[in-house]
Amino acid sequence: MQVPFERIVQDYGLNVLRVCRALLDEHRAQDAWSETFLSALKAYPQLAEDANVLAWLVRIARNKAIDELRKNKPEILVDHHQWDQIDGEPQPALQLENLQLWQEVGRLPEKQRLVVGYRYLGGLTYAQIAQMVSGTEAAARRAGSDGLKNLRRLLGDDTLWQEKS
Amino acid sequence: MTDAPINSSATGEEAQVLEQLGIELRAKAQAGDLVDISYRVVDSPVGSLLLASTPAGLVRVAFETEGHERILEVLAQKLSPRILKDPARLDAVARQLDEYFAGTRHNFDVPLDLKLSTDFRRRVQLELGMIGYGQTWGYSQMAQRIGNPKAVRAVGSACATNPIPIVLPCHRVLRTDGSLGGYLGGLEVKTELLTLENPRFGGTPGTLF
Numbered sequence: 001m002q003v004p005f006e007r008i009v010q011d012y013g014l015n016v017l018r019v020c021r022a023l024l025d026e027h028r029a030q031d032a033w034s035e036t037f038l039s040a041l042k043a044y045p046q047l048a049e050d051a052n053v054l055a056w057l058v059r060i061a062r063n064k065a066i067d068e069l070r071k072n073k074p075e076i077l078v079d080h081h082q083w084d085q086i087d088g089e090p091q092p093a094l095q096l097e098n099l100q101l102w103q104e105v106g107r108l109p110e111k112q113r114l115v116v117g118y119r120y121l122g123g124l125t126y127a128q129i130a131q132m133v134s135g136t137e138a139a140a141r142r143a144g145s146d147g148l149k150n151l152r153r154l155l156g157d158d159t160l161w162q163e164k165s
Numbered sequence: 166m167t168d169a170p171i172n173s174s175a176t177g178e179e180a181q182v183l184e185q186l187g188i189e190l191r192a193k194a195q196a197g198d199l200v201d202i203s204y205r206v207v208d209s210p211v212g213s214l215l216l217a218s219t220p221a222g223l224v225r226v227a228f229e230t231e232g233h234e235r236i237l238e239v240l241a242q243k244l245s246p247r248i249l250k251d252p253a254r255l256d257a258v259a260r261q262l263d264e265y266f267a268g269t270r271h272n273f274d275v276p277l278d279l280k281l282s283t284d285f286r287r288r289v290q291l292e293l294g295m296i297g298y299g300q301t302w303g304y305s306q307m308a309q310r311i312g313n314p315k316a317v318r319a320v321g322s323a324c325a326t327n328p329i330p331i332v333l334p335c336h337r338v339l340r341t342d343g344s345l346g347g348y349l350g351g352l353e354v355k356t357e358l359l360t361l362e363n364p365r366f367g368g369t370p371g372t373l374f
């Protein structure tokens with residue numbers, strides 16, 4: 001049974017806000033939040049009853065965020081399909097329900113925040129990320145690694161987002 | 166989904182941003198015709214009331230005892246899950262209910278949407294609006310009014326399933342012997358409404374029937 005959409009806004013509004021803030025600056029993060037819930041409301045009656053609602057919302061939010069980023073950097077071609085891995089078993093697990101994690105992501109220094117967001121939420125390669133944050137691939141890797149170190153320390157979780165090499 | 170984290174862990178700043186974004190979302194969703202049901206909850210002398218409206222009109226008034234969350238779930242199932250809390254959409258009926266409980270309003274004037282009812286029940290429920298303030302009819306009298314004098318039981322069910330109580334005054338229908346009959350909001354509420362409309366009503370058999 002589908003619950004009234006109001007409950008979706010109440011239950012997940014904060015998760016989506018923190019995800020949007022991890023990917024975008026404040027003004028555009030708020031726009032992305034609004035557009036995410038508007039798109040979700042439109043499509044809601046067609047959503048499968050057993051769908052993971054949070055994963056569905058975050059996928060919409062990420063696509064909105066990518067659209068926003070492409071407005072400024074149209075040369076970046078990001079294949080939206082790679083953002084869909086969230087439907088399956090994401091590697092590493094995204095922990096979307098971990099509100100504290102996404103709050104800490106939002107508090108990272110900007111470059112670390114963006115690299116971590118694009119990498120772990122977006123599943124982008126460091127080469128793609130380097131294009132988006134205007135730097136070298138090596139610099140993007142460094143920022144991502146620093147960001148991860150900060151998050152692991154803040155959350156006391158040494159295994160957070162360990163990538164399989 | 167019900168074990169989802171709740172917004173209580175939001176910081177003050179986040180809660181403020183979410184409230185503002187929520188207000189904007191409701192306005193944009195209405196402007197884009199994306200909301201099938203708007204609702205709000207109001208206080209009243211007979212407990213808090215859930216008011217729900219489609220673009221066509223008021224579709225449900227529910228007593229606290231019915232369980233507002235449960236009623237919203239039923240609406241999601243029967244009509245549409247595109248449901249948002251949107252107090253502004255229900256200003257007119259909320260104001261008229263205030264006036265009714267203050268004793269200054271005797272008739273409601275808001276568009277109604279009876280799509281939750283079957284044709285027969287809809288006919289009975291609309292006829293409820295013809296019973297004057299402070300008056301009471303019997304179920305059999307109601308059956309006669311709709312031209313189906315034998316359908317007393319069906320009329321009783323139609324009154325019992327009235328989705329828009331108070332506004333469509335099913336509380337003004339009593340058993341033919343003058344006893345109260347049933348009421349979705351409970352017999353106390355039925356008595357309270359009848360007494361509000363006619364202070365001499367004491368739950369005793371009406372003298373007219």
